[in-house]
Amino acid sequence: MAKEKSETPRFICGLHATLHVINGKWKPLILFFLNKGPTRYGELKRSVRGVSDKMLIQQLKELESDGIVRRTDYGEIPLRVDYSLTPFGMSLVHAMEPLCGWGAAHEEDIAAAMDRRPTSR
Amino acid sequence: MAKEKSETPRFICGLHATLHVINGKWKPLILFFLNKGPTRYGELKRSVRGVSDKMLIQQLKELESDGIVRRTDYGEIPLRVDYSLTPFGMSLVHAMEPLCGWGAAHEEDIAAAMDRRPTSR
DNA sequence: TCAAGTATGCACCTTTTGGTAAGTACCTAT
């Protein structure tokens, strides 16, 4: 046990790396909403319909630790916190646009394919 | 039970849809290698280091059912099959390029962030 | 005949991820 440090955990291609950052059931949605501007926790929760507190916080924490989002605590009397994209996060969202476009353009084919899946996924 | 069919399983944004297609531990890698041209099963397995037969087949099946890859069985005497991207798959890979670029450009930050993660992921 | 290679299939089990529901601490309005 002397050189097990960073045993080239590098990724095969950039996509591989990127997916580590945006994987998570609610992350794309969170990014989608944050892209519209800083959002308070409760507001975000109401936007991302169906997410639980546990999940929202967890995904936000990961995105924060990855440097994608920034948590701002205004230290005000009636608790007030909001989340926003960092410049790094914005560059990610920007790079995601073509993929959003592709997904949007083929939404129906994708939905149909999903339905074909045995477990429906 | 009259209208439970396709209860608007639509996606919030295109990215959301796309991620359903490329999610899977080995899919980005598979796509990466198939992008270089049609590849035989065994060849692919040797390229995607660390993948088991079960996983490779499973992910290929999903990609196939999603219309991203095409399986070609040459029906030859010594079993011979290969996998390639469909035009649809190529368009996906093409849309993924910016994200690949982003990931490649920030590989180190991402790797560092991963290391920071409590569970290391 | 035995080993090895090709492309899978299948059963079983562990890990990871996500969900439910409850609690906390502090504030405001009634």
Place this chain on the structure above:
DNA sequence: ATAGGTACTTACCAAAAGGTGCATACTTGA
């Protein structure tokens, strides 16, 4: 005093994803 809102935290569970390893059917080479 009680209810409701803010932003979380925690424990416990279920489901999904992934991994291990053996089995198959057919082939060629030694």
